[in-house]
Amino acid sequence: MSIFYAIEQGLSLHKDGERLIAKKEGKVLKVIHFHNLEQLVIIGRISLSPAVIFTLLKRGIDTVFLTTSGKYLGRLSPLMSKNIELRIKQFERLKEFDFKLEIAKAVIKGKIENQRMLLRRINRKGLGLEDTILKLKKFVQKVDEETNIESLRGIEGSASRLYFSAYAKGFLEEVNFLKRERRPPKDPVNALLSLGYTLLFSNIFSIISMVGLDPYFGCYHTIDYGRPSLVLDLMEEWRPVIVDTLVLSIFNLKVIKEEDFTKDEDGLYLARDGWRKFISQFERKMAEKVTHPLKAAKISYRSYMEEQIRLFVRALKGEDKYRAAVFR
Numbered sequence: 001m002s003i004f005y006a007i008e009q010g011l012s013l014h015k016d017g018e019r020l021i022a023k024k025e026g027k028v029l030k031v032i033h034f035h036n037l038e039q040l041v042i043i044g045r046i047s048l049s050p051a052v053i054f055t056l057l058k059r060g061i062d063t064v065f066l067t068t069s070g071k072y073l074g075r076l077s078p079l080m081s082k083n084i085e086l087r088i089k090q091f092e093r094l095k096e097f098d099f100k101l102e103i104a105k106a107v108i109k110g111k112i113e114n115q116r117m118l119l120r121r122i123n124r125k126g127l128g129l130e131d132t133i134l135k136l137k138k139f140v141q142k143v144d145e146e147t148n149i150e151s152l153r154g155i156e157g158s159a160s161r162l163y164f165s166a167y168a169k170g171f172l173e174e175v176n177f178l179k180r181e182r183r184p185p186k187d188p189v190n191a192l193l194s195l196g197y198t199l200l201f202s203n204i205f206s207i208i209s210m211v212g213l214d215p216y217f218g219c220y221h222t223i224d225y226g227r228p229s230l231v232l233d234l235m236e237e238w239r240p241v242i243v244d245t246l247v248l249s250i251f252n253l254k255v256i257k258e259e260d261f262t263k264d265e266d267g268l269y270l271a272r273d274g275w276r277k278f279i280s281q282f283e284r285k286m287a288e289k290v291t292h293p294l295k296a297a298k299i300s301y302r303s304y305m306e307e308q309i310r311l312f313v314r315a316l317k318g319e320d321k322y323r324a325a326v327f328r
Helices: 050-059 084-093 097-125 130-145 149-170 188-211 229-252 272-287 301-316
Strands: 002-006 012-016 019-024 027-033 037-043 062-066 072-076 261-264 267-270 289-291 298-300
Touching: 002 019, 002 027, 002 272, 012 050, 050 072, 062 188, 072 188, 084 301, 097 130, 097 149, 097 229, 130 149, 149 229, 188 229, 188 267, 188 272, 188 301, 229 272, 229 301, 267 272, 272 301, 298 301
Parallel strands: 002 037, 037 062
Antiparallel strands: 012 019, 019 027, 062 072, 261 267, 289 298
């Protein structure tokens, strides 16, 4: 199965039998069989024929829409999962304060532990990050002791500020990154972090929908109109593992350079060729295989994410306990 990123502006997507045809100015640029297509990511000004939209919905192919600056717009959604019993269980369990707190603590502990993992790797260069790594360990202990979700958010925020101040030291000297800035990203590192988190969000959203959960009812991020709180919850532990690690290596290996970006009044964003490079690196990272503690063989990060979300389902049903994916 494959994911197709439609990047070329002015591209049009058509259906020819059981094939998706990508054309520009009458020239065929890509041909994909629908049965091999797992996800379609539409970036910017791309047109889809009615027949393509019908087929995507009929086959349940996850279709995501992003702006050329990497902002998530939405997705083409087929019928919601028929597993209403699972969603009822989700609503019931996530109204239980103790269960909500248990999941939230597991997620944030996992995130901070994975931040510590990345800083330990960065510190192999002898950058003197031992004190920061120790302080993050103390934040993990604070999470263990916390009894209030609002206070838990404060702990996470403090830990993240400390983490990013140390993370910045992992880049080559010519890379300008001082702190995490979201809206708008003003430097290349922040631009790629934001884009990476958007792609990670899209992957988690897709898996959550596929297993039959409601993406909007979570336990850690506040419930708000249009906010997919569960997606935001379950992507937290993956941020350092997938995106932060990837962005660090991209700049230090000089895979993407300053000329791959474009700047406007809204911030700094990847140009077309930069998009291609980043997507290639992101997909390579997602396909990278790692050892799962309960599996006999290594699995890809994308498969590991699915395993984590299925673990969350078992936790909802009282069949297991949720444990974040922590890497060393």
